[in-house]
Amino acid sequence: MKRNSFLWLMWALLVLGTALAHAAPKKQAIKNDECLACHSDASLTKDDNGKQVSLHVDDGKFKASIHSMFNCTDCHTEISGAPHDPATTKPQCATCHADQQSKYDHGAHAKAIKAGDGKAAQCQDCHGSVHELLPSSDAASKVNRHNIPTTCGSCHGKAATMQSAGLSTAPFNSYEDSVHGKAVNGGSQTAAVCTDCHGEHDILTARDPASGIFKFNVPQTCAKCHGNESKQYVASIHGKAISRGNWNAPVCTDCHGIHGIKKPSDPNSSVSASNMSNVTCANCHEGVKLSNEFGIRGNRTSTYLASYHGMASKMGSTVAANCASCHTAHNILPPSDPNSSVNHANLAKTCGQCHPGANDNFIKGKVHLDAQQAGSDFGGKIVNLVAKFYVWMIIATIGGMLLHNIILFRRKLEMSRKGSARILFRMSKLQRAQHLTLLLSFFTLVFTGFALKFPNSFLGILLFNSETVRSWIHRIAGVVLILVGGYHVIYAVATAEGRKLVKDFLPEWKDATDTRDTMLYYLGFSDKKPQYKRFNYAEKMEYWALVWGTFVMAATGLMAWFKVGVGTVVPRWTIDVALTIHFYEAILATLAILVWHFYMVIYDPDSYPMNWAWLDGRMSIEHYQHEHPLDTEALANAPGSEPEEATEKEEETVGAHD
Template identity: 40%
Template sequence: MNVGIVRSSLLALAAALTLSAQPAGPDAACFACHGRKPAASAKGKQPPFVDKAKFEASIHAGNGCTSCHADLDTATHPGAKLAPVDCASCHEKPSKTYAVSTHGRARKAGNAGAAGCAECHGTHDIVKATAPTSPVRRENLHLTCGQCHPDVVAQLDASVHGQATAAGVQEAPVCTDCHSDHAIEGLKSASPMKVSQQVCSRCHGSARMNAKFDLPDNRVTTFFESYHGMAAKMGSPNAANCASCHGYHLVLPASDQRSSVNKANLVQTCQKCHPNATEKFSLGKIHVDRKEASDIGGKVDHWVRYTYLSLIFMTIGGMALHNILILRKKALAALRDPNRTVVRMNTQARIQHALLASSFIFLVVSGFALKYPNSWLGWCMGSSEVVRRIGHRIAAVVMITGAVIHLIYAIFTKDGRKFVKDMLPEPKDLFDVFTHLKYLVVPGAAKPQFKRFGYAEKAEYWAVVWGTFLMGTTGGLIWFKMYFTRWMPRWMVDVSITVHYYEAILATLAIIVWHFYFVIFDPEVYPVNWAFLDGKVTPHHHHEEHPLDHQGEEPSPDPDEPAE
């Protein structure tokens, strides 16, 4: 008779006899076989042992065996070997994260020895991560990871980080703080920027951590001010990062003779990247804080720096003042030019433009100051959110008021109605776009003839109308969100914030790139078109830019035709 059949029959009989003596339960049959410790002589002949007491104390105690071993067929078991447990059936998100980790990719590539869920968390004895006996608890991680990485963990235990962990310091970094947990990643091939900014700076860039453990608070800032740090920020894959000098796992204080930054080992450390490094070369400092310079080299460097700063301020400041005076002289000459006789903007139009321009500029500065509070924009707002917020809302009211004044002007005044009529798009504008592009690109092509307003001015005007309406609507909804969310979804406020922000970017760039060119940087109007102040331009400029418009100018001979 087949030995395997006999053994299976005996096991089934033993299970049945055991069941009769145990209380009924979903896992009773399983523990009848798997709950017995195998005899030393029967090694390899009995089913795998599961300690019932540990299982019942585990986090999965309320689950039945078949909740994990879903492929078990009670009718034929014991029979075919069960498939590995699929933890993703309950832990989908951590499993997806694990799949892209170093361990997950190694297993997918066929490395069966790579750590999986069970190697780190256990099997039938899994407990909460915070439990004292959990293999993934911070204090126990070095033992868990050390099963596969004994040499690395030995170095970590000897380092300042490992010693702090052993002393009970909860903030001390362990394996998962640097390498992550389910998304375990190797850092040997990581970019210098990733290691320095995302790994080491998490602790050494924290003012709270540095103050609590009496660590230097300038190590991160001075590193990124050094050549290595700047090269890392520029994307250099070979620039030295924190670990290049201080080590990865065996991080020790410079006073320790084993430390890679100990004075006796500095030459060897530098030679890893600079093969010809000498002892004098290795004395160069990476973390240079000029405020703390006390040696002769630091003092000389300090005075040279301040000498150059003074020289730069005086030289460039003098040049800037000189050119500002020239610009002022030319701008005043342009303003006093007696030939500026053609009126392009009447008084009402200039007042409306002043309201729009002043409110727009303040809105731009105060709006982006919220996004970039540490920039010069925040400084302009006094680095105060109260000043910024109130100022922004006042400017918004000014802009809306200006829009209402313009609407009244456009409806109830003759000049306003004519202005809007002249601003209306027409088929000629589309034709002018292609004619103008041809003129700008093709030598000898004819210049288009514009009326009072060309396609560029019309496009800008209607863009301002649309932008004012959109920014006013979304801004009002954000301002009075407590009222509007009484009867509309909260997500509409979030969408309004997004629209408000990106419309502000679009409007600001359009003014700088488009409007400022025509009123400042165009060689024919540089240094500035003074029409915004007194509404006037020269007949020559008006003839060149708007030959089909004779409003505001007296008939004059062709400027190229000789006078009688």
């Protein structure tokens, strides 16, 4: 009974309350025009702690804004009439935009404000004044896609604002110069802007696992625009390492950069043809960190740079193979994976992209050749042995040449005296032409060859740092050297002069005794000066060294030039051996010319400052008799006792001096 009475009482109170509510007079909303009657006055201000704050609302801009459909009092809820007392509370965007406010409250800007940074962005900093706010679809809106970089730059592009927050303007400035920034400035509506990567209201720092720019989230963030590349990356060895939580594995931004991403064709891009191998991939694959932590071999970049591909790349070539040419750009897989472009079964196809016709023989050898650590690689062992052999041969040969010349120079300097003006002809026109052609082609090959090996030296600079220019000059000079060598063979076989030349150059036992006697005489152990024929032992050594060196350099050079054809017949490592021989033979030949030949022609006191026979064919009879007293035929056939009496007749020439 008591319970029923209570229920009846509550029902009666409810009915009474409803009736009273309907009977009460309704509050009338203030029309916007009433507010604007005062607030459209540009001079309307209020005092805020001694600072005059404008209360002006632009009538036209407000009516064009997205908020014009609402009454002023929808936001300014404490205002009930006009005119009114000063408002004591600030309108809250969260009243309507609760979801956005919630996200903002968890973001970096809100946290900065709570930490005391009064310059951190709030709603109006990005969206603009609430009285002038435009929808994001409006081209004039501060949050229109095209304008977002400018809006963010109003803070992130100001040095003072960034410095006070312990940040830098570099990210914003580099974005402006990036492929994304340039595309946006060019009118693109799809190129990435700040909010695509950082989010809109819930902007978080890179260390927050929920952030779109947190390392492990970067691939998914980039996938919003770059779906195909992301799919390949996720399946790659790098993507799988990231999925396992490996912080050392690279994500998109590790290779492409963060804000300053550029087109791969841009020479300043971190993934350009020249920078990819030298800089970007080297950051991980050159050092020992990967070796120590994961057992992955380092020194990948240095071995690449030591190869033709690497040297050509350093010379500025944009077509020489780089890391991505073989390993691909995003779908990088370990060699053990059957789908990998560098799996042994796929190597011929991969190499064939640049070298049509590459077969299984062509790929027999290491691409990242490290002869010092050849291990079980047969080709690498051969290259290592050849390199060691040449190092010791160069030391012994050039060292012996230097010692020989020092001995002769010291003694001859003491014995030097002026020669007679009577002359004979040491070299014919034909011989001098061969010598001059050989000289020019040889030094051109030396210049352009070492420019490839040392591209950062003055040699590379003089060739405009152009691999195309260098390679063509080198090959043309090589062809000239081969042609002059071939012509010399014909000359030596088909002409009487040539046959006599070769005959006089043939080694004989006397050369060995002359070598011994020369050393004894110039060391002061003998008073008997050795007597030489037309060519002494040193000249014969140089001639046959030239013949051998020309053959070796031509053969190995042609193997390198036509590597695909050669590589389809013999294993790939034989080309590596050929290149090693080519390099060390070039060093040997160059030093031999500088140390041995230049001494005989220039620095020998008997010839100094120059034996000009190579240019005009002439040599004084006294000098010739001093050097080659046993060549009685040449001395007997000397054309005259005075220079003006001599006439240059090719059939009367003494012979050739290389």
